[in-house]
Amino acid sequence: MADRRVIELVEYKPVELPVGELPMKAAALLHDRYGKHVHIERVFWDGGDRWRLINLGWAGYIPLDETLAIALMPKTSIGRLFEMLEVAYDLRVFEQGNDLYEVAGVDDLYERLAGELARRVLLRLRRGIYRSYVAQEEQSRYVRGRLDVRRQMAQPWRVDPHCHFEEHTADLEENQLLLWALQQILRSGLCHEERALPSVRKAYHALLGVTTPTPLSAQACRNRLYNRLNQDYEPLHALAYFFLAHTGPTHEAGDRRMLPFLVDMARLFEFFVAAWLRRFLPSPFRVSVQENYHLGRASDTKFIIDLVIRNGDEVWVLDTKYKVPKSADTADIQQIVAYAESMETNEGILIYPQQLPGAARYQVGGTAVRILAFDLDGDLNVAGERFVAELLHGVW
Secondary structure, three states: OOOEEEEEEEEEEEEEEEEEHHHHHHHHHHHHHHHOOOOEEEEEEEEEEEEEEEEEOOOOOOOEEHHHEEEOOOOOHHHHHHHHHEEEEEEEEOOOOOOOOOOOOOOHHHHHHHHHHHHHHHHHHHHOOOOHHHHHHOOOOOOOOOOOHHHHOOOEEEEEEEEEEEEOOOHHHHHHHHHHHHHHHHHOOOOOOOOOOOOOOHHHHHOOOOOOOOOOOOOHHOOOOOOOOOHHHHHHHHHHHHHHHHHOEEEEOOOEEEEOOOEEEHHHHHHHHHHHHHHHOOOOOOEEEEEEEOOOOOOEEEEEEEEEEEEEOOOEEEEEEEOOOOOOHHHHHHHHHHHHHHOOOEEEEEEEEOOOOOOOOEEEOOOOEEEEEOOOOOOOHHHHHHHHHHHHHHOO
């Protein structure tokens, strides 16, 4: 990885390269596999032959082969990207005074978080890995636990008894999630031998001795139930979710399989705003994320509403827009009005990452549409306080 050339693409900022700087095989991979992340086209201008690349709103890292990679850079700083990730996914990585805000690039952010996950896994292993009793049944040579008398009588010719028992094991989903996340990190190739890679490798092999590699989805990390014996797994699973949710599909490069790291900035902004509201909206306000409204009982067509806020019978619909137009787009206003009507409310709110110079309120029939900003350019705490205050303005 040390010798790999990196092409940086900032969100929506076109970059042109001589054709010779991007091999045809790499260009084809970008077009075929990562077309929704990077727009690529060949342009001829003033007799020159060039590639034009545009980052379509993503942050991350795409290893194209052993010698070339694409770094997808957010419009905001890498430190701000990390702050948003920390809030959106409840990463809780500053409990030990880490310096993760001081990150140099997207790959550096990834590696530091990987090192943090490995450090915490190793700490948990030293304290003792979480184990629990799991119900098992098997045909064995001796009675273990409870004999299945009914099955034994139904098959009297079988000499070996069929038994039900409970086994005290660490081969549980709690640990399998951590092992699977560490495996994806190792496959990514984004960690250096002189930095996080040794600790990631050590944590992986230590877990491998007590649990089974099991492909699991990122969603398996969410909404888990914890008890006093495994409550410290919650931040571990939050970190595991980060890696599993943002690991893209693998691709072949020579004799290696490579995994990209990809963060959809529009989706991150939505999750960030939702997490902030859940944390700072006063009671009795409740926040719902990605709420579905089906258009007709038997129809698969539906609205997926970013955020819905409820306060008793009062309902607000909110839609996050990760862009900064001169004023709210007509299409955005039409969309939020449709959401409001579907939820039988007259309050729709559009949220942008900066204050827009246009009007802050529109009246469309019986629906009031408010334009709010969660400003990502300044101090997040100050911006967040202002955002919540403006959201609640006139409620009480």
